[in-house]
Structure formats: structure tokens, C-alpha cells
Amino acid sequence: MASFLTALSDKYHSTNENDAINFAFEHFNQSSQPFEDLLENLSQLCVSDSDNDNNINLINCLLHSFIQCHKSSSQLKFDETLINNLISKSLPIICLKDFIEIFNISKEYLINLLRTSLNFPTNSSIYKRALHIIVRFDYQLEFQPNEILLPLIINLKEHLIDMYLNKTRQYEEYLLNLLNHLYENNGKKIREILSNEYNINNVTFNKKNLSKLVVRYWNLYGHEENEKYPNLAILQQKRTLNYLINVKYNGLNDEKTMSDECWNELVGDIVQGNADLSEYLIEIIADKDDIVAVKYWMAQLDRPYYTLPTWVQQYIHIKQNSQTNPPIRDDPVREKPVIDYYKIPVENNQIIFVDSMVTYERLLDRLFQNNNEEVFIGFDCEWKPVFNNTSTSKQHISIMQIALSNEVFLLDLLHFFHTCDPETIQRRLANRLFDDDQVTLLCYGFKTDAAMLAASFPIFNEALFSGKTLLDLSLVQSELLTVQRDIFPYAIVNNTTPSKDKGLSELVRLCFGKPLNKSEQCSNWERRPLRSAQLSYAASDAYCLLEIYKFLSNRFQSSDYLKTFRGKKPKKLDSAIAREIDKNWQDTNNNNDSSQKSDDVNQISAEMIRPSQIKFVVDNMLHGLGKELRVAGCDTVILGNDDPHTAAIRYARSEDRIILSRGAPYNLLRSHAVEGRCWQPPLNVTARKQCRAVLEHFNVNVLPEDIFTRCTICNGNDYAIVSARDVRVLWCKISNNSLEELEPDLVNYQPEMIDMDRMTLTNESVPLVLEGLTLRNYRSYDKFYICRGCGKVYWQGTHWQKRIQRDMLPIENILKQYVKENIESEDDDDDDDIFFDAESSL
Numbered sequence: 021m022a023s024f025l026t027a028l029s030d031k032y033h034s035t036n037e038n039d040a041i042n043f044a045f046e047h048f049n050q051s052s053q054p055f056e057d058l059l060e061n062l063s064q065l066c067v068s069d070s071d072n073d074n075n076i077n078l079i080n081c082l083l084h085s086f087i088q089c090h091k092s093s094s095q096l097k098f099d100e101t102l103i104n105n106l107i108s109k110s111l112p113i114i115c116l117k118d119f120i121e122i123f124n125i126s127k128e129y130l131i132n133l134l135r136t137s138l139n140f141p142t143n144s145s146i147y148k149r150a151l152h153i154i155v156r157f158d159y160q161l162e163f164q165p166n167e168i169l170l171p172l173i174i175n176l177k178e179h180l181i182d183m184y185l186n187k188t189r190q191y192e193e194y195l196l197n198l199l200n201h202l203y204e205n206n207g208k209k210i211r212e213i214l215s216n217e218y219n220i221n222n223v224t225f226n227k228k229n230l231s232k233l234v235v236r237y238w239n240l241y242g243h244e245e246n247e248k249y250p251n252l253a254i255l256q257q258k259r260t261l262n263y264l265i266n267v268k269y270n271g272l273n274d275e276k277t278m279s280d281e282c283w284n285e286l287v288g289d290i291v292q293g294n295a296d297l298s299e300y301l302i303e304i305i306a307d308k309d310d311i312v313a314v315k316y317w318m319a320q321l322d323r324p325y326y327t328l329p330t331w332v333q334q335y336i337h338i339k340q341n342s343q344t345n346p347p348i349r350d351d352p353v354r355e356k357p358v359i360d361y362y363k364i365p366v367e368n369n370q371i372i373f374v375d376s377m378v379t380y381e382r383l384l385d386r387l388f389q390n391n392n393e394e395v396f397i398g399f400d401c402e403w404k405p406v407f408n409n410t411s412t413s414k415q416h417i418s419i420m421q422i423a424l425s426n427e428v429f430l431l432d433l434l435h436f437f438h439t440c441d442p443e444t445i446q447r448r449l450a451n452r453l454f455d456d457d458q459v460t461l462l463c464y465g466f467k468t469d470a471a472m473l474a475a476s477f478p479i480f481n482e483a484l485f486s487g488k489t490l491l492d493l494s495l496v497q498s499e500l501l502t503v504q505r506d507i508f509p510y511a512i513v514n515n516t517t518p519s520k521d522k523g524l525s526e527l528v529r530l531c532f533g534k535p536l537n538k539s540e541q542c543s544n545w546e547r548r549p550l551r552s553a554q555l556s557y558a559a560s561d562a563y564c565l566l567e568i569y570k571f572l573s574n575r576f577q578s579s580d581y582l583k584t585f586r587g588k589k590p591k592k593l594d595s596a597i598a599r600e601i602d603k604n605w606q607d608t609n610n611n612n613d614s615s616q617k618s619d620d621v622n623q624i625s626a627e628m629i630r631p632s633q634i635k636f637v638v639d640n641m642l643h644g645l646g647k648e649l650r651v652a653g654c655d656t657v658i659l660g661n662d663d664p665h666t667a668a669i670r671y672a673r674s675e676d677r678i679i680l681s682r683g684a685p686y687n688l689l690r691s692h693a694v695e696g697r698c699w700q701p702p703l704n705v706t707a708r709k710q711c712r713a714v715l716e717h718f719n720v721n722v723l724p725e726d727i728f729t730r731c732t733i734c735n736g737n738d739y740a741i742v743s744a745r746d747v748r749v750l751w752c753k754i755s756n757n758s759l760e761e762l763e764p765d766l767v768n769y770q771p772e773m774i775d776m777d778r779m780t781l782t783n784e785s786v787p788l789v790l791e792g793l794t795l796r797n798y799r800s801y802d803k804f805y806i807c808r809g810c811g812k813v814y815w816q817g818t819h820w821q822k823r824i825q826r827d828m829l830p831i832e833n834i835l836k837q838y839v840k841e842n843i844e845s846e847d848d849d850d851d852d853d854i855f856f857d858a859e860s861s862l
Contacts (some may be wrong), residue, residue: 022064022267024047024061025061025064025065025078025125025249026079028040028043028044028047028078028082029041029074029078031043032078032081037077038079040078040081041081041084042083042085043084044081044082044086045088045089047085048085048086049089049090049716051589053468054086054121055098055122056098058082058086059098059099059103059106061082061104062079062082062106062111062119063102063106065078065079065082065568066079066106066111068799069112075112076112076114076115076499079111079112079115080118082204083115083118083119083122084118085117086122086673087121087122089178092525096124096823098250103123103125103465104133105243106119107119107120107125107130107133108134108136108137108146108149108154109149113152113153113156114150116153116156116157128203130153130157131162131163134150134153134154134159134657135163135167137149137150138150138151138163138167138168142171142172142175142177148180151168151180151183151184152183154168154184155183155184155186157247160184160186160191160194161191161194164218165198165218166218166219166220168184169181169184169194169195169198170198170218170220170342171220172184172232173198173199173202173233173234174214174220174223174225174230175225176225176226176229176230176233178233178262179238179503181195181237187704192237192240192241192768193241195241196237196238196241196242196249196252197238197249199237199249199251199252200249200250200251200252201213201251202214202234203234203251203252203254203255204251205230206251206254206255206258206296206300207251208228210230211223212493214648217806225756231259232259234252234255235255235256235259238252238253238255238256239256250816251742254294254296254297256437256701257290257291257294257297258297258300260290260693261287261290261291261297261300261301261304261777262304263407264283264286264287264407265304265305265308267283268280268283269308277538277539277541277542278539278541278542278543279539279540279543279553279672281551281553282539282540282542282543282544283541285543285544285547286405286542286543286544287301287543288320289544291321298317298321298323299323299327299328301317301321302314302317302318302323302328302332303329303332305317306335306336310585311335311336311339313818314332314335314336315336325481337428344471349635359535359537360534361534361535361536361537361562362528362529362532362534362535362536362537362560363560364559364563364564364567365367366426366427366428366559366563368552368555368556370427370428371427371428371430371555371556371559372427372428372430373430373549373550373555374428374429374430374431374432374436374569374851375432375435375834376436377690379429380431380436380440380445381818383429384420384448384449386424386427386429387422387424387452387453388452388500389451392458393458393459394458394459394460395424395458395459395460395817396421396425396462396566396569397422397423397424397430397452397453397459397460397461397462398421398423398461398463398562398564398565398566399412399420399421399422399423399461399462399463399466399469399562399565400420400421400460400463400464400469400558400561400565400699401417401419401420401433401472401473402416402417402418402419402545402558403415403416403417403467403472403545403546404416404418404544404545404546405542415431415472416434416476416546417434417472417473417475417544418432418433418434418545419431419432419433419434419545419550419558420433420437420473421558421559421561422453422562423559423560423562423563425564425566428558428559428562428563430550430555430558432479433476434545434546435548442477442478442479443479446477446479446480447479447574450482450484451600452480453718454480454484454486454487454488454490455482455486455488455489456488456489457488458539459488459489460489460491460583460586461491462488462491462493462566463491463492463565463566464492464493464494464523464524464527464565465491465492465494465495465523465524465590466589466590467488467590468754474684475810478687481684481688482666485664485665485666485685485688486664486666487587487589487664487676488586488587489586489587490586490587490588490589491508491569491582491583491585491586491587491588492585492588492589493524493527493565493568493569494523494524494527494590495585495588495590496572496585497526497527497530507572507575507576508530508531509531509533510529510530510531510532510533511530515636524536524561524564525538527568528564528568531567531568531571531572531799532567532571536560536561536564537557537560538557539553539555539556539557540553540557540558541557543557569582584794589662589664600660611834626847628719628720628721629718629720629721630653630720630721630723630726631652631653631654631655631720631722631726631729632653632655632726632850633677634654634655634678634718635654635655635656635657635676635677635678635722636649636654636656636657636677636678636679636680636714637653637657637658637659637668637671637672637675637677637678637679637680638656638657638658638659638660638680638681639659639665639679639680639681639682639685639686639689640659640660640663641681641682641683642658642681642682642701642707642710643658644682644706644707644710645680645701645707645710645711645714646680647656647707647732648707648708648711648716649708649711650726650730650731650732650735651711651727651732652711652715652720652722652726652728653722653726653727653728653730654720654726654730655730655735655737656730656735657675657677657735658735665681665685665688665689666688666689666692668681668689668834669689669692669693671773672693672697672698677695678697678698678699678718679697679698679699680699680701680714681698681700682700682701682703683700683703686698686700699714699717699718701713701714702836728814731809731810731812731814732812733789733807733810733812734807734808734809734810734812736807736809736810738807738809739805739806739807739808739814740773740781740805740806740808741776741803741804741805742773742781742798742803742804742805742806743773743803743804744772744801744802745766745769745773746771746772746773746774746803746804747774747790747793747798747801747804747813748762748763748766748798748799749763749766749769749771749774749776750771750774750776750779750788750790751790751793751798752773753776753779754779754790755795757795761788762795766813774788777854780811781806781808781811784808786808786809786810786811787811788806788811788813789810789811789812789813791813793815801815801816803815803816803845823835825837
């Protein structure tokens with residue numbers, strides 16, 4: 021038996037998968053007990069300690085060959101224990117479908133077997149394997165909640181819950197309904213529900229951590245469907261209230277970003293009109309022993325004394341009858357010092373709230389007043405805060421601040437700007453602010469503002485990606501504090517207490533000695549009308565940028581230094597914008613893949629082409645795909661992390677390349693590309709699967725001689741073929757190994773193609789990069805291939821054939837074509853070697 025598996029393995033690796041399957045087919049066809057023979061072979065492979073990937077390939081080979089020659093086992097009896105062990109413990113899960121078909125295992129039998137495995141602890145390998153199988157066969161709803169989901173919820177096994185859900189909306193809703201049921205009556209009946217309805221008794225769980233888990237899934241999948249999942253919505257709101265209570269009473273507001281008025285406003289929005297939440301708020305304030313706040317909220321929420329819980333009534337009664345004079349303290353409480361905040365030289369009548377076409381025209385007139393002169397604009401945006409840490413929380417940008425020399429305009433994005441025509445009114449503003457040679461847009465920490473704008477107003481996308489007008493003063497601050505700190509007159513000196521101010525407030529303090537008042541930052545920016553304190557804060561946040569620019573220009577006696585930052589984008593700005601646009605875009609295009617295919621697939625010719633006949637430019641969010649295409653032999657430019665997405669358009673036009681992008685940048689680039697020359701690979705799959713999809717979509721026929729013909733680092737295809745002796749000498753020198761000890765025969769050898777002093781190819785200047793060779797394998801190769809473009813050293817390895825079999829187009833088509841071409845050209849020389857860099861991680 022072992023000899024057969026050894027022969028099969030040799031056949032699989034020395035020829036191809038089809039030959040191995042035919043070999044196994046003949047073996048089983050001649051066997052007197054083929055089913056028993058198959059079980060024994062599978063058992064040996066499953067318990068083997070050798071290469072796991074190789075064993076999986078051989079198991080697949082055995083099963084596929086067996087299906088071809090034996091159809092039914094319904095009349096045969098097998099070792100049930102062996103069958104069960106293979107299913108529940110050892111057989112690779114990807115092979116189970118064929119195994120079940122061969123041995124005619126019923127769905128009922130499999131479910132009962134899996135149910136037995138679910139009795140093991142949730143952290144055991146048997147349990148996790150059973151869950152994997154259930155998900156793979158889509159059996160989740162064949163089990164009751166107390167069999168899978170509830171134990172995972174109680175034990176806080178979020179990674180296993182995620183596995184169970186399998187990104188399937190049906191199961192997400194099933195989970196939410198179950199959680200919503202558990203949290204009936206504010207979660208006070210969880211134990212009762214578990215015991216009476218699901219027969220789960222004497223269970224212990226951490227209530228606080230459980231509520232965190234529940235809120236996480238509500239934020240991920242609830243989509244703000246408060247009426248459908250009311251208990252989960254209230255739980256989230258209670259957690260938000262707890263956070264706000266901590267901000268006020270436990271000192272979490274050190275950054276002074278929330279005034280008392282802001283706090284009351286946000287809390288009121290949460291609890292207003294909900295009896296449960298209003299009672300909960302009064303209870304937690306009473307627990308903080310703040311009788312003044314208790315009475316305030318009783319009045320605000322119309323909660324009479326007799327409607328409150330008994331203990332709260334008792335608390336109020338005790339406070340009212342206690343001594344009015346507080347006890348004398350040995351250490352009297354010090355009053356909070358009054359902070360002298362920075363104030364902008366702008367009067368209230370110079371702050372214009374833009375919520376009509378009349379005031380909007382006034383804004384545009386100011387922006388375009390001196391169309392041919394340089395214009396400096398202070399810029400910021402505000403939106404209502406959301407107090408949870410999930411990326412799916414819906415936030416709506418509310419206002420945009422545009423500060424000019426003697427006026428500040430606050431543009432109502434939430435209500436007014438949405439009603440304006442995108443192609444005329446909105447685009448004119450977007451282009452003036454973000455894509456105008458005469459404008460310098462002063463901002464601070466622009467990345468978040470840009471992402472919010474892009475997600476809310478698609479018309480801003482193209483202008484935001486240009487970003488030529490941006491001058492982000494946070495970048496200026498960071499560099500100056502490192503290289504020229506003394507430019508700031510109020511920079512911290514030795515033996516001075518560090519400032520507690522951060523961000524823009526700290527920059528204002530460094531320049532003017534007074535911090536910026538940020539107490540309205542976390543207020544409700546969706547309320548209308550805005551409070552006067554909000555209007556003043558919003559104006560200050562934008563106008564102070566003009567003052568800082570003017571101050572620093574005077575300190576430098578020139579604005580030349582500051583102008584070097586114009587157009588310099590904050591790190592990963594483009595990816596942040598694209599990520600937010602992508603989320604917004606996917607929400608409205610659930611069938612994106614199918615619609616994409618229907619739009620573009622007809623533009624592609626049915627004629628097969630070779631990798632050398634097509635060129636790509638890959639967006640900087642698809643680096644992995646770009647390297648995979650290079651491996652396949654395709655000429656592929658990969659945009660750098662700091663390159664704008666629009667750089668792809670330049671490559672496409674000047675070098676006749678096809679653009680590959682995804683999400684929102686794809687929509688932007690597609691509008692500028694020739695029809696059919698911009699394509700979006702499948703989302704949420706590996707780079708290898710994306711590569712396969714690209715090759716199939718564009719009908720690229722990849723043959724073995726194409727693989728690894730392009731450098732994965734620089735995209736070059738010009739290699740120097742270097743002898744093993746040259747590289748051995750090079751390796752000894754790079755790794756600091758003694759040439760006398762390892763290669764005594766090469767002590768007096770003069771390398772033919774490598775300049776050992778300069779570590780380059782002879783008569784060339786690119787430094788060589790040799791990685792991945794070890795003492796164990798550096799003598800294993802006869803020749804090496806050095807990329808003349810970047811100096812990367814490659815060598816031929818066994819990975820090449822596996823690469824073809826596993827990752828490129830269907831192996832049968834490739835090998836048939838390869839055999840055909842080699843038979844027809846037997847006299848061709850073999851100069852086109854195929855090679856592999858063992859260090860490449862693709």
C-alpha cells in the first residue's frame with residue numbers, strides 16, 4: 021500500500037495531475053476490494069506527518085479517480101468507526117463532498133455525526149472542525165440555537181460566530197433576531213429565556229462583555245433597523261449613555277471637546293421620547309449622586325417623582341431632607357481656573373450660515389471675486405459624533421466651513437447642499453476648492469474630512485483625488501516641531517509642564533500662546549438652527565488656519581517654505597477617500613459584480629492572447645494583484661502608495677494600458693478611460709483569484725514559458741544569466757561566510773559577470789539584491805537570473821510547476837497547449853528558462 025502511494029506521489033509531481041488520476045484509476049479498477057483499498061489509503065495519508073499540501077493533492081487525486089471507476093457503495097458495509105473518524109477528525113474538509121458521495125453517506129447521518137462533535141468544548145479542534153463542515157455544507161439552520169449559536173454567544177466566541185455567519189445575510193438576520201429576543205425586558209430575563217426556551221441551565225457569563233458582543237453585531241448587521249430590533253437598539257443607546265456619563269463624571273473629557281450644553285444636547289437626543297431610556301438615565305445620574313442633574317432631567321423628560329424606581333425616589337427624598345449646608349472640608353475644592361482661549365477677529369455678522377440660494381450665491385461671488393489672483397481659504401467640516409467603534413456606523417457630514425479674509429461661510433451640507441444640482445452647482449464649488457491653480461486650501465488633518473465628503477457627495481471625488489490645492493498645516497506642524505521648533509514662540513521648553521492641548525488647538529497655542537476652545541467639537545451638528553456657541557466654534561476652527569499661515573509666513577519672512585507643502589497629501593489620504601466611497605458605493609450597488617460584468621464583458625474579444633500582448637496599470641489598492649499578473653508574464657505597472665488614483669489614466673493613455681481598480685476609484689477612473697479599458701476585479705477574494713479572473717476576462721492564455729518572466733519587484737523582463745560559481749562567491753561575501761571554508765575551489769576564481777567590489781553586474785550600476793539563499797540550498801542551482809532593472813536575484817525552483825497547477829488557468833488547457841507547441845517545435849532551443857525566487861511571497 022505504501023509503495024502505491026509513493027508511486028502516486030512521484031507520478032503527481034513528475035508529470036501532471038491527469039496522469040496521476042489515470043494511474044490511481046487503473047489501480048482501483050484492478051483492485052478486488054476497491055472501497056476498502058480507498059479507505060486504507062486515505063487513512064494512511066490522513067495520519068501522515070509529511071507535507072500537508074502534498075497529502076491533500078493526493079487525497080483529491082484518489083477521490084477523483086475513484087469516482088470515475090466506481091459509482092455506488094449502497095450494498096456494501098464498511099467500518100463505521102473508520103468512516104466517522106475520517107469525517108469528524110482527519111479527512112481534509114475540502115475533500116468531504118467527494119468522500120460522502122463515494123460512500124453514499126446521507127445528510128441525516130452526517131448531521132447526527134456533527135451533532136455529536138458539537139458536544140465537545142467550543143475551543144476544541146473537533147468542535148471547530150464540525151463547525152467548519154456545517155458552514156461548508158450550509159447546514160447552519162439544521163441545528164437549534166442551543167446547539168451552536170447560543171453556546172458561542174454565551175462563551176463570547178466571536179471568531180466562531182463570524183465563521184457561522186459566513187457573510188450570509190440570512191444567518192446575520194437569524195443571529196440578530198436571537199439576540200433581540202435574549203435582550204427582552206432590557207436583558208433582565210436572559211437566564212430565564214435560556215432555561216425555559218432552550219434548556220440551558222446554570223450558565224455563567226459576563227454581562228458586560230456579552231453586551232459588548234451583542235452591540236458589535238448590532239452595529240455590523242443591524243443597519244439601523246430600530247423597529248425590527250428594538251431591544252438591540254436600546255442596548256446600544258444605553259452603552260452610549262454610559263460612555264457619556266463617564267465623559268462627564270469620570271474625567272474622560274480632558275481634551276475639553278464637550279461642553280455641558282453639548283452633553284445635555286446629545287443625551288437629550290438619545291433618551292427623548294423613550295420611557296425606558298429616560299428612566300435609565302435618571303438612575304445612572306442618581307447613582308453618581310448628582311441631585312441637581314436628576315431634577316433637571318426629571319423636568320426635561322417629564323418624569324414625575326412617583327414614576328421613578330423606588331430607590332431613586334428614596335434617594336431624592338433623602339437629599340431633599342438632608343442638611344442644606346455641606347460639611348466643612350479640610351481641603352476645600354478649588355474652582356476650575358478660567359482659561360483664556362484664542363479668539364478670531366471676526367464679528368458675528370461676518371459669520372454667514374449658507375442654507376439658501378441667496379447666501380450660496382454670495383459665497384460663490386466671494387470665492388470667484390478675484391479669479392486670476394491667489395486665494396487662501398481656511399477649510400474644515402463638522403458632523404454629529406457617533407459613540408461606537410464600528411466602521412459601519414452611519415455619520416452624515418453636516419456643515420462645511422469656508423473662511424476668507426473677513427468672512428466665514430458655514431455651508432449647510434446636511435439640508436441645503438443636498439438639494440443643489442450636482443453637475444452644475446455642486447461641481448463648481450468642488451473644482452474651485454480642490455482643483456484650482458489659484459486656490460490654496462488651508463486645512464488641518466484633512467484625511468477624515470475628505471473621506472466624509474467623498475462618502476456623502478460623489479461629485480467631490482475627482483477633485484478630492486486631485487488635491488492640488490491642499491495645504492495641510494498638520495504636516496507643517498509635525499515637521500517644524502522636529503527640525504525647527506524655535507519657530508514657535510510658545511513651544512515647550514525644558515522644565516515646563518507639557519501642554520494638554522492636542523492637534524489644531526496645540527498649534528494655535530504654539531503660535532499665539534492661547535489654545536483654541538474645542539468645547540463644541542462633539543456637539544450635535546445636525547440640529548437646526550445651530551446654537552451661537554456652535555457658530556462661533558465652527559468659524560474659529562476654519563479662520564484660525566488663515567491666521568496661522570499668516571503668522572508663520574511672517575516668522576519665516578516669506579511664504580516659500582509653507583508653499584512647499586501645497587499639494588502634499590497626508591499619508592494614505594487617497595486610500596481613506598476610496599475606502600469611504602467604496603462603502604457608500606457598495607450600499608447602493610449590492611449586485612456590483614454582475615452589473616460590472618454585463619457592462620464590460622462584451623468589450624473583450626473572444627480571441628485568445630498571450631501575456632506579452634497585453635499591458636495593465638494596477639491601482640495602489642491592488643498591489644497583490646499586480647504582482648500576481650507579473651508572475652503570469654503580464655507587463656504591469658503598480659501605482660505607489662503615494663500616487664493619486666488618477667495617475668492610472670496617464671499610464672493608460674500614454675502606454676496603452678488597461679486600468680484595474682476597485683470600488684469608488686474604479687467609478688472615477690472608468691469615466692476617463694476608453695470603453696472596455698477599465699475593469700474591476702472581484703472584491704473580497706485573494707489576489708490569486710483576482711488574477712485568475714483578470715486573465716479569464718481578457719482571454720489571456722498563460723503558458724508555462726510565461727510564468728515568472730517578469731520581475732515581481734520592478735516589472736522588468738531583461739535578465740542576466742549568471743553562473744552558479746559567481747553567485748556562490750557573492751553569497752559567501754554577503755552572508756559573511758568564509759570562502760576558504762565553504763568554497764576552497766573558488767578562492768582564486770575571478771567572477772565572470774559580477775563585480776564583487778561594487779556588488780553589481782559587471783559594467784552596470786544597479787546594486788544586487790540576494791535574499792532567500794541559505795547554507796542549505798545555495799549550492800542547489802546551476803544558474804541564476806539577475807534583473808537588470810532592480811538587481812533582484814532569482815533562481816529556478818520546484819515551485820514553478822505547482823504555481824501552474826494551482827494558481828493559473830485550468831491546467832488541462834495549459835498543458836495541452838504546451839505539449840502541442842513543444843511537439844511542433846522540437847528543434848527550438850531552450851533559452852527561455854523559467855525561474856523562481858524562493859524568497860518571493862506572492
